[in-house]
Amino acid sequence: MNRAGRPALIGAAAFSYVIAAAALCQAVDVQITTVRALEHGPSDAQLIALRPRLRRLVGYRSFQVIGQERRRCAWQEREAFDIPGGRLLHVQPKTMRDQAVVMRVALLDGQRTLIDTDVRLQNRGVMLFGVDTDSHVADGALIIMLKAEE
Amino acid sequence: MTCGDVAQLLDAFVDAELPAHTLLAVARHAGACPSCDVAVRALTTLHDSIERAAREDADTLDLSAVWPAVEQGIERTESRQRWVRRARRVPAWGLALAAAASAFFWFQTPAFTPGPGPAHAPARLARVLPNQTVIERITSDSPRFELRRERKLGTTLIMVSTDGEEISR
Numbered sequence: 001m002n003r004a005g006r007p008a009l010i011g012a013a014a015f016s017y018v019i020a021a022a023a024l025c026q027a028v029d030v031q032i033t034t035v036r037a038l039e040h041g042p043s044d045a046q047l048i049a050l051r052p053r054l055r056r057l058v059g060y061r062s063f064q065v066i067g068q069e070r071r072r073c074a075w076q077e078r079e080a081f082d083i084p085g086g087r088l089l090h091v092q093p094k095t096m097r098d099q100a101v102v103m104r105v106a107l108l109d110g111q112r113t114l115i116d117t118d119v120r121l122q123n124r125g126v127m128l129f130g131v132d133t134d135s136h137v138a139d140g141a142l143i144i145m146l147k148a149e150e
Numbered sequence: 151m152t153c154g155d156v157a158q159l160l161d162a163f164v165d166a167e168l169p170a171h172t173l174l175a176v177a178r179h180a181g182a183c184p185s186c187d188v189a190v191r192a193l194t195t196l197h198d199s200i201e202r203a204a205r206e207d208a209d210t211l212d213l214s215a216v217w218p219a220v221e222q223g224i225e226r227t228e229s230r231q232r233w234v235r236r237a238r239r240v241p242a243w244g245l246a247l248a249a250a251a252s253a254f255f256w257f258q259t260p261a262f263t264p265g266p267g268p269a270h271a272p273a274r275l276a277r278v279l280p281n282q283t284v285i286e287r288i289t290s291d292s293p294r295f296e297l298r299r300e301r302k303l304g305t306t307l308i309m310v311s312t313d314g315e316e317i318s319r
Contacts, residue, residue: 040158045196057298057307061162099278112291114310120284127283130309132317
C-alpha cells in the first residue's frame with residue numbers, strides 16, 4: 001500500500017470502530033436466570049431476598065438457580081438464550097417507552113411456542129416466566145427470570 | 151428425624167414457618183448433630199445479616215417531618231369543625247344574606263382569561279412500580295397459561311403448562 005492510501009485506511013478503521021462502539025451503546029443488557037422451583041429442599045443463598053415473593057407467585061418453597069446468562073442485546077435484534085431442559089427464550093428489544101423496555105419475548109419448546117408476548121418492562125425491572133412441568137414426569141416448575149436494563 | 155430431613159426443612163426452620171412440633175424436632179436434632187448445627191447456624195447468620203441490613207436501611211429514613219405534618223392535619227380538621235359549629239349557630243336570614251352577597255360578587259367579577267402559562271395543568275403521575283410490566287400482546291400454543299401479579303413491586307409471572315393440563319399451583 002502506498003503512503004497516500006494509509007491515512008484513508010486508518011480513517012476507515014476508526015470510523016468502523018466508532019460505529020461499532022455506538023451500536024454497542026445502543027443496546028439493552030438482558031439477564032436470564034433460570035430457577036428450579038420445588039416443594040421441598042434448600043434454596044440458593046442468592047435467592048433468599050427473592051424467596052418470599054417467589055413463594056407467593058409460584059407456590060413452591062425451594063428455589064435453586066440452574067442457569068444464568070447475561071448478554072448485551074442490540075435494539076431490534078433477536079437474541080436466543082438457551083434454557084436448561086432444551087428450551088429457547090427469544091428476546092428482541094424494540095424500543096424504550098416511558099422508562100420501560102419494550103420487547104418481544106418468546107419461549108419455545110422445540111416446535112411449540114409456549115409463550116409469545118410483547119411486553120413493556122420497567123427499565124431494570126424483572127419479570128418471570130414459569131413452566132409447569134408434566135406432573136407425571138417430574139415435580140416442580142421451571143422459573144425464568146428476565147431482567148432488562150438499558 | 152435424620153440429617154436429610156433437616157436439610158429439607160432448613161429454610162422453613164430459619165424462617166420459623168414450621169409447625170411447633172416439627173420446629174422442636176429439627177431443633178432437637180440440630181442440638182445433637184454437629185453438622186446440622188453448623189448448617190442451621192450458617193443459614194441463621196445469613197438471615198440475620200440480611201435482616202440487619204434491611205433494618206439499617208429503615209433506620210436511615212428521616213421521619214422527623216411526619217409528626218408535625220400529622221399535628222398540622224389534626225389542627226386543620228379541628229378548625230374546620232369549629233367553623234361548622236359556628237355556622238350552625240348563625241340564623242337562617244344571616245346565611246341567606248351571605249349567599250346573596252356571594253352571588254352579587256360572583257357576577258361582578260370579570261371572566262377568567264388564561265395567562266401565557268401552560269395550557270393544561272400537569273396530569274397527576276401514577277406511581278410506577280420497579281418491576282411493573284405491561285403485557286401488550288400474548289399468544290401460546292399451550293391451551294393453559296396464567297398471568298399472576300405481585301402487588302408490592304409489580305412483578306409479573308406468566309405461567310404456562312407444558313402438557314395442557316391444569317397448572318398445579
